[in-house]
Amino acid sequence: MRLGLACWSFLLCALLLFMIAYDGGPRKITITFGRDIELKKVSTHMQNLETDGHILHKITQSKTEEDEEEEEHEKINHNHMDPELNVFFTPKDLKIGNKMPIYFAHENISASPKFLPREESEKIPFSSRHLPSLLKFFSFPKHSPQAKAMKYTLKHCEFKAMEGETKFCATSLESLLDSTRKIFGPSEFSMLSTTYLTKSPVSLQNYTISKVKNISVSRVIGCHPLPYPYAVFYCHSQENDTRLFVVMLEGEQDGARVKAPAICHMDTSMWNKDHVAFDVLKVQPGTSPVCHFFPPDNLIWVPLSSVL
Numbered sequence: 142m143r144l145g146l147a148c149w150s151f152l153l154c155a156l157l158l159f160m161i162a163y164d165g166g167p168r169k170i171t172i173t174f175g176r177d178i179e180l181k182k183v184s185t186h187m188q189n190l191e192t193d194g195h196i197l198h199k200i201t202q203s204k205t206e207e208d209e210e211e212e213e214h215e216k217i218n219h220n221h222m223d224p225e226l227n228v229f230f231t232p233k234d235l236k237i238g239n240k241m242p243i244y245f246a247h248e249n250i251s252a253s254p255k256f257l258p259r260e261e262s263e264k265i266p267f268s269s270r271h272l273p274s275l276l277k278f279f280s281f282p283k284h285s286p287q288a289k290a291m292k293y294t295l296k297h298c299e300f301k302a303m304e305g306e307t308k309f310c311a312t313s314l315e316s317l318l319d320s321t322r323k324i325f326g327p328s329e330f331s332m333l334s335t336t337y338l339t340k341s342p343v344s345l346q347n348y349t350i351s352k353v354k355n356i357s358v359s360r361v362i363g364c365h366p367l368p369y370p371y372a373v374f375y376c377h378s379q380e381n382d383t384r385l386f387v388v389m390l391e392g393e394q395d396g397a398r399v400k401a402p403a404i405c406h407m408d409t410s411m412w413n414k415d416h417v418a419f420d421v422l423k424v425q426p427g428t429s430p431v432c433h434f435f436p437p438d439n440l441i442w443v444p445l446s447s448v449l
């Protein structure tokens with residue numbers, strides 16, 4: 142495989158290779174799509190995405206009564222802010238010495254669904270239209286959390302891009318790299334992701350910013366995993382609207398050192414006013430850039446020249 146990218150560190154390369162499953166057909170892979178992948182968890186991850194509001198709205202419209210009861214229940218029990226929302230900030234927070242609470246998911250990557258080789262994934266339809274037969278194929282009951290998650294993922298991938306936005310869903314590593322290559326053109330590209338430099342068992346803690354690298358890029362592609370029986374990444378990019386930083390963080394509680402890419406979206410005027418970031422930061426659409434860190438399983442692609 143021609144990868145056309147430079148790995149930033151051995152760890153990242155290992156991670157990428159790890160995510161590729163060359164053995165086993167789709168049937169076998171259903172095992173990795175366990176109970177732990179539920180819509181709630183994923184929908185919180187999705188809060189990072191600009192199109193989120195629209196998608197959630199569509200899914201909510203087709204909710205069952207059961208779901209609604211469950212949600213009411215959650216509201217009562219979770220009056221406080223969801224800890225996973227501790228990823229948003231504004232550019233003025235990016236000062237050395239500044240302290241902020243940040244949540245980094247501790248996902249067990251070996252338990253995440255693996256990429257299928259492209260030849261395999263291309264044999265399986267990937268569209269809402271085929272959902273009933275896909276559910277049969279993967280043996281998921283119609284109202285199961287897995288069925289809901291698949292529906293969510295397919296809808297998310299079919300949703301139209303915002304103005305100025307480029308988006309795609311990749312169902313194999315090869316297609317992810319091809320689509321990325323198409324966006325960057327002839328320039329080589331490189332991958333960043335949140336990396337623990339020391340081990341840490343803590344998901345949420347206060348971090349002190351010890352270093353900020355301001356990386357000048359015209360385009361950044363952010364890729365987020367979506368819940369599906371095999372690895373599916375939703376990738377998107379907004380030209381000229383993104384600032385990229387690599388931030389070194391030190392955990393207050395356990396001294397964990399984390400190297401974390403962060404993105405600032407400079408123009409939020411077109412965003413859904415209900416986007417959770419506005420709640421968290423207490424700002425209105427268009428009045429402030431919105432920045433966020435990424436969970437460790439997200440991938441960020443940038444032109445190679447920008448990180449040299």
Ligand SMILES: *[C@@H]1O[C@H](CO)[C@@H](O)[C@H](O)[C@H]1NC(C)=O
Pocket residue numbers: 249250251252
């Ligand atoms: C991660 O998941 C794998 C496979 O499901 C399991 O064998 C391993 O023990 C898990 N590791 C941790 C730290 O939970």
Ligand SMILES: *[C@@H]1O[C@H](CO)[C@@H](O)[C@H](O)[C@H]1NC(C)=O
Pocket residue numbers: 242345346347
């Ligand atoms: C972070 O620090 C603030 C102020 O020192 C404290 O109130 C808060 O509980 C801390 N948060 C966490 C997650 O440790």
Ligand SMILES: *[C@@H]1O[C@H](CO)[C@@H](O)[C@H](O)[C@H]1NC(C)=O
Pocket residue numbers: 232235355357
């Ligand atoms: C990062 O660099 C850009 C362009 O050089 C500049 O406009 C911006 O103020 C810088 N941001 C920070 C937080 O240093």
Ligand SMILES: *[C@@H]1O[C@H](CO)[C@@H](O)[C@H](O)[C@H]1NC(C)=O
Pocket residue numbers: 305380381
């Ligand atoms: C982004 O910036 C470049 C260079 O300044 C410009 O040529 C291009 O038209 C801009 N694209 C958009 C969508 O604004």
